Amino acid sequence: MSRKDSAQDVAYRWLKQHIGGLPRHGGTFLTEAEVAEATGTSRTPVREALLRLESEGLLQIVPKKGVFVPPISDAQVEAVMQARALVEDWAVRRVTPSSEEFLAELERLVAEQEAAIEDPVAFIDADRAFHRAIVRQAGNPVLAEFYESLRDRQVRMGLRAVAKVKNRAETVLTEHRAIIVGLRDSSPAEAGEALATHLSSTLAVLRLPDVGSWGPER
Known part of the structure; x- marks a missing residue:
């Protein structure tokens, strides 16, 4: 596995687990910079991990605003x-x-x-x-x-x-x-x-x- 893939996987797993722990009520915004700092990776693998999670329906990438994790009622x-x-x-x-x-x-x-x-x-x-x-x-x-x-x-x-x-x-x-x-x-x-x-x-x-x-x- 390449370094790039490894970093993306780290970011992906961190994000998935983090999202799973967010409160259901009320949406939450995240930024690439915050995730990169938390995971110790660069923003490129974080961006790729976010795209994967968006395709899975766990979040929405909002241009110029960040990443929105919608509430679950x-x-x-x-x-x-x-x-x-x-x-x-x-x-x-x-x-x-x-x-x-x-x-x-x-x-x-x-x-x-x-x-x-x-x-x-x-x-x-x-x-x-x-x-x-x-x-x-x-x-x-x-x-x-x-x-x-x-x-x-x-x-x-x-x-x-x-x-x-x-x-x-x-x-x-x-x-x-x-x-x-x-x-x-x-x-x-x-x-x-x-x-x-x-x-x-x-x-x-x-x-x-x-x-x-x-x-x-x-």
Whole structure:
């Protein structure tokens, strides 16, 4: 990996984690100079990292003003989680019973999450992959595409959920394993209930008021 790529990756990961820790209510402006100073990189890799994050929907580059991280309202949180529940419940019941190959994939993703428990960005990346795998396995490309459209909001929400409550990452792992147990037992009801419990607990965390701040220094 080149120095340029390495610096861009450093800036990208710092920004993603920092954005995940910003308060949901009220937008926030950042500048290239601030990020460069915080990450110890030059402004060129910071600019490239910002473009990547803009393409992911996590921020908006505003000419002559800086970078704007938009707020996420309570209504948006509720709407996204409701949409997730509808799609994922249908998917998890449809993939029951599951093949050993698919179950092994889910086990691998949970193992990746466990290995990344001290790295919120990597943890949420693996989290998204876990849920995406279930939706894709259900075999409906229209729903899978719709689910992907929720990705940008989910990334920031997921980072906040992991950051706001102590031991939340461990709880997520336990809840993911319960979903796998339901699938392995070939029980649509058990898998659906485990998924509902997981999404419900996530929503409960997201509903908590913003307190303090959290970022890469943690």
